[in-house]
Amino acid sequence: MTLRRKLGLDILASKYSYGEDPQHGHTSSQKIPDQWVTTTCGYCSVGCGMFVGVKEGRAVSVRGNPDHPVNLGKLCPKGLSEHYTLEAPNRAKHPLLRQQGKLVPVSWDEALGTMVEKFRATQERCGRDALGVISTGQLVTEEFYTLGKLVQLGLGTKNYDGNTTLCMASAVSGYKRSFGSDGPPGAYEDLRKADVIFLIGANVADNHPILCQHLEANPRKTLIVADPRVTKTAMMADLFLPLKPRSDIALLNGIIHVLIQTGQIDCEFIAKHTTAFSELAKFVEKYTPAYVSQITGLSEDLILKTAYLYGNAEAALIGWTMGVNHSTQGAETVNAINNLALITGNIGRAGASPFSITGQCNAMGTREAGFTSSLPGYRKFESTRDREDLAALWGISKDRIPTSRGLAYPDIIEAAVSKKIRALWIIATNPIVSYPNLDVLKQALGTLDFLVVQDGFHPTPTSELAHLVLPAAIWGEKEGTYTNSERRVSKVNCAVEPPGEARSDFDIFLMLADKLGCSDDLFPGWTKPEHAFNEWRRVSKGRLCDYSGLTYELIEQHNGIQWPFPEGTTEVSTIRLYSDGRFQTDDGKAKLFCIEWAPFPEQPNKEFPFVLNTGRTVEHWHTRTKTGQVPILERMSPNAWLEMNTRDANALRLKPHDHVDVISRRGRVRNVELRVTEIVAPGQVFMPFHFAETNANQITQSAFDPISREPNYKQCAVSVQLSRAPKERRSRGAAEIPSEVSQ
């Protein structure tokens, strides 16, 4: 503190004074920029439009875009403070190569030369598929498209997947099975137009907060929320269904049973547009309200009331997120949701949709263009026609395109444990915090001959383990497009330069292609993201996710446009899929599935009596690599906590704010602050998963959906005991992770 400040002569006027911004009016003078850059939020899939204020080459503020149809000027706490991430102290600035156990700065030339040499040596020694690549939902679509080609055709490995498998794979698989293709059918406008909104395992108030304004703008709606926990979203509900963990399939079957019994189904839609209804009707006979009540813990009256409300709705929307997807039956639960929407004709109309709310800002982009679980444009690996189609577009032999997808994310990790994968390239994700059953992941990464981590931040708990760190630009420093949950393609723009020698992921991919010698073959003449976008428009032409009529200018002009938007489209309006009742299956009909409810895999017992549920909080983003560096967010939510019901806390003689250890068969999370609350039911506990220091994934299990390969993060059996560790505030760091790896 200066003397002038001590004497009260310096009142920090330059910091706290107000001024007039020509565009936004009265505001803090330090936040008045030289220029506002229009862009889209880079955190979640809601896809809010915003302006970044830039002053003397630095991002100094962020504002919501009042003309953007998604957020109408509002932003949540993460969006409002997003510019702080650009100057976070842990930004990666230089390529780093591990030499004698230490990461030391090297040139891009040496970094990429070493990467190519190591990857090629591994592939020559152990086969092409000994190289794995794990990407993300954080890049722009142009980068996903480029990366997919580079990995599958340039590096020639099939074993490529993204962290989207940790959050959205069940929705993708469920859509593909029911409708013949991925692609959420609805639009946010449906939240405003539905007369019943049924949210299952979706705490939008914390995780997709700006969607709440669409809910609030609908005075006619009845909001039904099914969740084992009384979340902030549950508190908004007209009807709350506090069902037992993972009993949602039984509830959905029960509602279908009641609707068939009472004739509240759309027989014409079923006959014209679906298959296997009679099998479904027979199958759900046993799901009587009494039986469903036993499984779900809900009263028969609540089940009947829910069925009555849903069945009588003119237009009903079912929304879901991780409460459904994070399950060994995630894909099947999505099918059960789709069943309910289909038998009542609640699809393809205003307000009527089975609507998966996606996680990351551009999880949708990688699903459309990414070359992981599908070929670009939702083409199928197994389809000769689809491979021929792509080969012709790219001017290559179809034999270069794999005939089946490679290993999914968890299987890449298992293959590393069993030494089948020998080198791994991790892009913009932090699995040391986000992957379930941390010990298995640490074992996998520890066996690798060469680990490359490409990220905007270093050190992260994962980048600390790398042999090579590639510094990447992040949101605000690069150009491209994101697709949000309602298939709206929005423009992302460069506001400031990346720090140090960091480069955009797009540039890194092109530089690597140069080193591999495949630039002319795969990316002829490409220098900027728009080149990838224009090729992607051609590749998506005629597909469900048709971008062919989109241009950067049009997207900017309309603050985002939903796909499909075929060439020649003149009107920009709300688009819903399947409005004509034709689905992407061979016969054009949607498939109904008989989905049997099953208990979750790890049931509580005497030793581990609680069911642990993990989730998120509004202040933080996933592994906190970004939000942990934003002071205002960090101050609002600095540490993890454990929620426990009052009755259980009393039985264990635990008090609010006690520090406890949470223990499962796989490990122990130490020193977590206890919240004694009625938000969780007796027998259940809840903990957020953002915090590396008290990492919930030390205790979660290796259980995956056999169809989607998505992890079952949500229910594992734990015990809770008073912690012996002191209650000091934990410092940020990679607890229990080796800080050095030798080559």
Ligand code: SF4
């Ligand atoms: S709701 Fe999502 S997209 Fe909107 S500001 Fe918040 S984090 Fe960004």
